Amino acid sequence: MSTELGHLALALALLSGLCLAVFPALGVWRNDRRLMDMATPAAYWQLLLVALAFACLIENFVTHQFSNQLVANHSNRDLPLNYRVAASWGSHEGSMLLWILMLAGWTAAVAALSGNLPQGLRARVLSVLGAISIGFYLFALLTSNPFERAVPAPLNGRDLNPLLQDPGMVFHPPLLYMGYVGFAVAFAFAIAGLLEGRFDSAWARWVRPWTIVAWAFLSLGIGLGSFWAYYELGWGGWWFWDPVENASFMPWLTGTALIHSLAVTEKRGNFRSWTVLLAIMAFSLSLLGTFLVRSGVLTSVHAFATDPTRGVFILIFLCLVIGGSLSLYAARAHAVHAGLAYGLMSRESMLLANNILMVVAMLAVLLGTLYPLVLDSLGQGRISVGPPYFDAVFVPLMLPALLLMAVGPLARWRQTPVPALAHRMRWAFAASVTTGVLLPLTAPSDYKPATALGLIMALWVASGVVMAGLENMKSPSGPLDPLRLRLQPGAWWGMQLAHLGVAAFVAGVTLVSSYEVELERKLAPGEVLQVDRDLALRFAEARLIRGPNYDGVQVRFEILRAGEVVGELSPEKRRYAASRQVMTEAAIRRSLGGDLYVALGEAVGDAWAVRVQKKPAVNWIWIGVVMMGLGGFWAAADARYRRRVGAAAAVPSGSAEPLR
């Protein structure tokens, strides 16, 4: 019953999406306030109906209704409750419904929090969001309905892929989709701005918090995905340059450029048309990511060719969104005024350089991700682009970005004299270079210049944050006063925290890639494996285990330091009952200094092939990402964004006539 109820709710939500897209736009056209005001109830109804549909789907999973095709394919009687809930977005259809729920949530949030926006702009933004949601409702209802019935209903389901039976599955997709879909709001603001011909700093101030929040969610989502892959896949890698990862990374890079470009648009009125273009790009890449991951084109172009309905639908939708918005951009962007003049060395030019680097990096990732697909679909043979390509391109592009990151926030708008800037940064420079060069000498392994370079970069970025803090502590009377930092707004704190997060991230990446140790050995019970000079592992015992929906073997290893047992690690090899799939569960001893990571290979008699890894400072990577995400939220919470915009600021400064 609830299956039909969910289906009905989704169909009604499509209706409310139609109302949301049509009536406010009509209201703007006829200058009818009442029609424009219909946006708010339409947005709320939409959220209510989609939430109802989603609740029905979760109910189907929780109560084992295998007559729902989706439940039959992705759940099982033995599946624990938390994973039954997560299984509702563990499939293609369910994750599209999650996407729709997120979009409805963002739309309702915009409706609720945009009371201070000019009526016309608000109506247009909500109408664009409604139009986007229509595309997704049609996609879900026509090609990936989560409420399809299975006839006859099986007695038990096929189970959720064991890889996905993990707390990561509960949090990773919702966070990631919050980010993806959040860029729809920036996109809607960009389109509304183009239609209205207004891109003043008030416009930028409205878009900024939405964009930063979306970016922060996306950062956390990607970071959690990386963390999850690290412990779940059993390989100990944290990033694989896999097309699925790249699909989420491209919107992130563009979003990073966008939040920096928006800062200039708000403060100085520059980069307006560039900002709009970035907003369009960020959302288009989110859609492209959905297309890549959801159409099956990544797994095999041939799989896509045998069932092309979904892929073709998204492709058409993608073309409509990108084509339509770029045409509008081409028609209207010339009318967007340039901002104030700025010098070659200024905060503006540094942020411009940051933007170019981010976009070039995005394009490089795009090339490496799409080229094999294009070649294959043209029948030109199958190729793949290995991680070395991405590393070789990415690192040189990010080095100048990191250099600028420390200086940019200290540089002045408009014009900043280089000698004065160099003078202010001289101690930071000296300290980061000497520490970065000397620190690798203390490591027992060979000296690698790349390690020193990575550490210098991390220290340089961190010292930029310290310098910014120190300079803002200076009181007019002379002595440093930490309390003066309270004067700084939330946006400043958020930026510093996020930049510090980048420093932690760079340090983590440098240390783990320079000093990681990986050993693969066969170990019999009682045998000892020397990991490095003072750390060893002893195979203590192997025993059979039984979980709720799997059985398997657990091997207990004792960690020895100078002969003393200082802890244990118990990796597992599981076989899931329903799918008969074998899964490796790695065991990790975590610390801030680094992880000890043990995963089982195959059994050889009563011995086991074992992969043991030492991962120095690997957790700094994710700590850094969390700092970036939290920094984003902190910045978006800045009280200045919530202040009511006065009438003076609401006068459009773009000269274009509003489009009717």
Next chain:
Amino acid sequence: MSPRQRRLALVLGGVAALVVATALVLNAFRSNLVFFFTPTQVANGEAPVGRSFRIGGLVVPGSVERESDGLRLRFAITDQARTVQVHYQGILPDLFKEGAGVVAQGSMQGDGLFLAREVLAKHDENYMPPEAAEALKRAGHPVGAPTQFIQAPAPAPGR
């Protein structure tokens, strides 16, 4: 600096940066392309010697032989027409199974052996055992192609 000169400098700088970046990207791109060959192509000598490439197919049942150290092994990959012998040292992914699809990356040795550096058997949430998919297909309920492996050529049904 006049605004005109400033603009010129910015444009020139931007163009120079783009040229450098493009050269960098294309160079790295060209040297890191990994091509894919089927066992038939490899057996016919079409694959390069010394350069890394990918080979895909099914693991021939009964072909997996392990050395006593538990880490070195050899197996055969087939596309149902020709077969290639593969050497590998290391831990295999969980989805590696005799008779199942597999992709290996590595290079040819002079003696016609393929030395695999990496063995890939990749899964995503659409994972379904091919057998189950095949059974469903026979029953008249195809549920979408099995997507257990990337880059494995579609296995001929009924091996």
